[in-house]
Amino acid sequence: MNLKLKIWRQAGRKTKGQFQTYSLEATPEMSFLEMLDVLNEKIIEDKGEPVAFEHDCREGICGSCSMVINGQAHGPMGMTTTCQLHMRHFKDGDTIVIEPFRARAFPVLKDLVVDRSSFDRIIQAGGYISVNTGQAPDGNSILVNQDDSKEAFDAAACIGCGACVAACPNASAMLFASAKVAHLAFLPQGKVERQKRVGRMVAQMDKEGFGNCSNTYACEAECPKGISVDNIAKMNREYFSSSVGSQKD
Amino acid sequence: MSWITNFLTSSLGKKLIMSLTGLFLIVFLVVHLAGNLQLLYDDNGVAFNTYAHFMGENELIQFLSFGLYAFILLHIIQGLVIWVLNRRARGVGYAVSNRKSNSFASRQMALLGLLIFFFLAVHMGDFWYKVKFTDQLTMVPIEGLDGELVKDLHARVSTAFSEWWIVVIYLLGLLALSLHLWHGFQSAFQTLGLNHKKYTPVIKTLGRLYAVLIPLGFATIPLYFYFIK
Numbered sequence: 001m002n003l004k005l006k007i008w009r010q011a012g013r014k015t016k017g018q019f020q021t022y023s024l025e026a027t028p029e030m031s032f033l034e035m036l037d038v039l040n041e042k043i044i045e046d047k048g049e050p051v052a053f054e055h056d057c058r059e060g061i062c063g064s065c066s067m068v069i070n071g072q073a074h075g076p077m078g079m080t081t082t083c084q085l086h087m088r089h090f091k092d093g094d095t096i097v098i099e100p101f102r103a104r105a106f107p108v109l110k111d112l113v114v115d116r117s118s119f120d121r122i123i124q125a126g127g128y129i130s131v132n133t134g135q136a137p138d139g140n141s142i143l144v145n146q147d148d149s150k151e152a153f154d155a156a157a158c159i160g161c162g163a164c165v166a167a168c169p170n171a172s173a174m175l176f177a178s179a180k181v182a183h184l185a186f187l188p189q190g191k192v193e194r195q196k197r198v199g200r201m202v203a204q205m206d207k208e209g210f211g212n213c214s215n216t217y218a219c220e221a222e223c224p225k226g227i228s229v230d231n232i233a234k235m236n237r238e239y240f241s242s243s244v245g246s247q248k249d
Numbered sequence: 250m251s252w253i254t255n256f257l258t259s260s261l262g263k264k265l266i267m268s269l270t271g272l273f274l275i276v277f278l279v280v281h282l283a284g285n286l287q288l289l290y291d292d293n294g295v296a297f298n299t300y301a302h303f304m305g306e307n308e309l310i311q312f313l314s315f316g317l318y319a320f321i322l323l324h325i326i327q328g329l330v331i332w333v334l335n336r337r338a339r340g341v342g343y344a345v346s347n348r349k350s351n352s353f354a355s356r357q358m359a360l361l362g363l364l365i366f367f368f369l370a371v372h373m374g375d376f377w378y379k380v381k382f383t384d385q386l387t388m389v390p391i392e393g394l395d396g397e398l399v400k401d402l403h404a405r406v407s408t409a410f411s412e413w414w415i416v417v418i419y420l421l422g423l424l425a426l427s428l429h430l431w432h433g434f435q436s437a438f439q440t441l442g443l444n445h446k447k448y449t450p451v452i453k454t455l456g457r458l459y460a461v462l463i464p465l466g467f468a469t470i471p472l473y474f475y476f477i478k
Contacts, residue, residue, distance in 0.1 A: 006344075008344075019344065068343060068345075070345050070347075071343060071345035071346050071347035072347045072349075072350070097344055097345045099343055099344060099345070102339055102340060102341050102342065102343055103338060103339060103340065104337065104338050104339070104340040105338070167347070167350055169335070169339070169351070169356050170335035170338055170339070171335070171338040171339045171340075172260075172335075172338070202259055202260065202261055203255075203259065205260065206259055206260050209337075209338055210260075210338055211260075211334060211335040211337075211338030211339065212260045212263060212264055212331045212334060212335055212338075213260070213264060213440075214264075214331070214335070214355065214358060214436070215355065215432070215435075215436040215439050215440065216350075216351035216352070216355035216356055216432075217350075217351055217355070218347075218350035218351040221349070221350035221351065222347075222350050229439070230444050232439065233439050233442045233443065233444030234442070234444070235261075235442075236261060236264075236265075236439070236440060236441065236442035237442030238442075239259075239261045239442075240261075240265070240441075240442060243252060243255075243256045244256065
């Protein structure tokens, strides 16, 4: 299949970027990243600078392969990361526009690679629990209700890829932050820091320059792990009860 | 900063203000429509003028009306602040925009809000301003007030809605309102954290019914005066 690729090229953080067009022969069996690998080999043969993009596991669980394909984070298939997207979902002669995730809190480092360490700082602010060191505790020593466990696990499925921010018209990180808050709020292990967690994470999220959620739910639609916006309502509840309802500052 | 300013200026607190003022305005619209439907009585405006006189004189209503103006302004200003911050948060826009992942109404709340604001300026300039600050309205006697004369707002409405372009402005304003509510009603509950497996589907359906029926109810008034009166 013959493809026309319009790819965002940007040499560095401070330099101005622009789209560059490439023609490429691909096969339907290739994954999207394999297609980019083939493109890069071709560019290297031509003594050019290969397109920088992030990838690690290529199994849909690490959340590295951040890019916006034809206006959609991780491309046109629902519940699919870029690495799990295959070229059979495109047609011969297609033009594919590939852009980096766009958010002030995710500055472009090079080409399609953005700096998502703002997510790490949100986690550092409160997305953790305190546990005793020493011997591994007995597996069933803390009882967890089956329904809560399922809900917590659904929220924990977030891989922190940032597609929610990329898809949101406001570049809001609410789906990411709320998945982490909800995940820990459902479980007894998360209770120790519960009062402080959400306030700290929201404060960090605002400090990083993410936008305000306006409930368009584009995040849920484009999330490769199907994280539900119910988590956002849960985070709102956690936030209001911990700041208005709590005795602490 | 104290906890309250921290709370209200955070991204979630800002949205809480939008949600609460929005819900207040949603309640107001029901009251406003209920009162205004009296314009449809075929009684030469007696019922409506009596009601309008009561609304203009009653002190509790006057007090509440200032709350209403304040909430409308707060909703608009806060909405604009959020819009500017959200634009800034994106920075560089996308070359290809995706319209499949969310609805037109949810994306364009700020634009719809501004259209409603312009409509509101026309609407209040035509009725509220003329009643409160001018002597343009004719005075008519109504029953039960011992011959006291009241401003004939019914006649003013009737005159305004005999112009086709005013009717068109109203219908467009109400369309913008309908779309704004289509997203806003349900969104207000989500922002408050009121999300529930059993009740959220009910809230969504109620919100959509409200977004269609309330503007439709208001639309009957200009249409009635233009086509039937």
